[in-house]
Amino acid sequence: MEFDYRDRVLVPGYTSCLGCGEAMAMRIVAQAAGKNTIFTSCTGCSEIFTSRYPTSSWAAPWIHSLFENSAAVASGVYYALKHRGKLEGVNVIGTGGDGGTADIGIGCLSGALERGDDILYCCWDNEAYMNTGIQRSSLTPFYAATTTSPAGKASWGNDRPKKDIPAIVAAHNIPYVGVGSCGYYRELPRMVKKALSYRGPKYLQIHSVCPAGWRSDPSQTAVIARLAFETGCYPLYEIIEGETKPHKPPKEGWKHVEEYLKPQGRFRHLFRAEGGEGQIVRIQALAGANIRKFYGDDAVPDFAKEAEKKAEEMAEEQEAEATA
Amino acid sequence: MAEKQEILEGAMAVAHAVARCRPEVIAAYPITPQTHISEELSQIVADGELDAEFVKVESEFGAASVILGASATGVRTYTATSSQGLLLMSEVLWNIAGMRLPVVLACANRSISAPLSIWCDHQDAEAIRDCGIIQFYAEDNQEACDQHLIAYKVAEDRRVLLPVMVNLDGFLLTHVFEPTILPDQQLADRYLPPYEAVLKLDPANPATFGAFTEPDKCMEGRWMVHDACMRSLPVIEEASAEFEKVFGRPSGGLLEEYKSRDAETILIAKGSLCGTIKDVVDEMREEGTKVGLLRIKTYRPWPTEAVLKAVSGAKQIAVIERGASFGAGGVMTPEVKETLYDAGMQTPVSGFCVQLGGREVPPDGIREIVDRVASGEKQTAYEYFRLKTEILPELVPGA
């Protein structure tokens, strides 16, 4: 089969790792938005693997400034186009990793959303600072091991659940918030086009499997991404003009979180260390709560409800121990 | 065409001068003593007198980043800040210079915390001295206004393409009312035609900005910033000469030689302090002391040749600063020494930090400095002038 790359917005030849979900997500977003788009980028993997001077993988105008200002740079692009009357038919898309978006860049992002700037912001959520070697971010999931939240005798890995950025973003009363996944690649172009059909600030967060940082099989990227949704670990939904529209639930019912955790090295300690299996209950409980939030209590499978109960008991025991 | 003088507050005057440069995107964040500039610009835009986007940002970091994005998209931009704000911007400012974006900004110079102080010194601007931003320093409000026009002219010159920062002393200029001529709009338009970028973010001609480089190419990219900075020296002189032609009065330039041609003792300084120094020079000249002032108007790029020429006849030099490099010496003082050393000259140079955080510099202090260096006193270290040792706490507790 022959490919014609001439119409590509993100042109092949970039230097991401094999099976990089962030590259997948970016390629799809770029293609759906088209060449009449100006992209801004945070520092991070996506910037590094597409812009090694003197080469560039971008067939559309693209700018990288710093780690934490992609949203503000996108705002600047927007105001310049607006001033010169050149907004018609041109999209402005700010992009960044989970670190650049949810942590260090959240101020600039909030500013752009609050001002009502007509931009789409896309966050490639690979759940850690990958470019600098897998450090924890506020979007690293519960109990994942990273180089700054390692598992050890006194640690099960990252001890906080993911920050709810889509909710924070939605609280800015913006017309479109989308949470997609590189595993649901057929959905993404629709989401991008939907987002771009609104005036004002839009936010799209895309779960992006990182085989290097998650220590997963590069050939399984899409499978793992789908498992994240099918287990309730990573809910997919849109909030369109204030109304939440969850992705349709998995056909074969919600799966146990182990199915998602097992193929990933970042959770391996939970299966190897003594007592680890017991800790998975907590992740299952979080997944159960996710399912309830978007699909109602009836949708929560029994095994998840049990896990929630157990997790609660564990928490009570811990508290009793702490006060004893 | 005769332009009329108005009595204006410095910050107001600057805002109106900037408006006549027709910036298209402005982003700024409040900080004393800069605030009046951005407030007045907001009003000018709100009154429909200037067609610009005034972006209400969440921080100075955001302001600089918005300006960066807008400038890269090919429009004329402006921001203004002070002190903590400039430092918060600094990561972006280095990036703006590296990307060769002709942004113009003002710094209403103010001390850096701690201790917290809102008053004037030059440590804020000097903290970003090395980033590739051209730095002008104004002595009075008229010059602060004029330097903004010259700043755009130089920044957007295709031989330069660098950001330019106009420094005006916080409170001492920003909040002081002086008779000022605002540039006539028609003349300003003649002097500054609409900005057209060489390269911009444009779907019709896609370009990649801010790529990363490997060690085999990075230094060359950085050197080009230095090179552009050096190339701006004659461009600043040209732009200043053209300013005089268009507006009928001189302004701008690299430096001012004030009664220094035949001076034995030359003082070197920048900013509004030079007003006080000139008064002292006048008095001492009348008393027969051969003293003069070299006022640095363009601090970056450092005008090596012009400085050298101006001080080559001096017997001794005193550099009077509102800055310091903690743990070393002065900031401008070593630059003067380097200039002389490289030319094989041995002229003694003394450095004085006359104030940090807004303390008044009385004329008798300047006079004392002149007397001391003229008497041949040899300095062994940069001096914190008239440091009040009596109010210092015990320096090393328990020692």
Ligand SMILES: Cc1ncc(C[n+]2csc(CCOP(=O)(O)OP(=O)(O)O)c2C)c(N)n1
């Ligand atoms: C101000 C600043 N702090 C830290 C860094 C170092 N840094 C560069 S990229 C990066 C991590 C990026 O993580 P993320 O945003 O999640 O993107 P990813 O690489 O995972 O795609 C860090 C910490 C930097 N460039 N600038």
Ligand code: SF4
């Ligand atoms: S480290 Fe992860 S995100 Fe970065 S290029 Fe490799 S797979 Fe992609």
Ligand SMILES: [Mg+2]
């Ligand atoms: Mg990341």
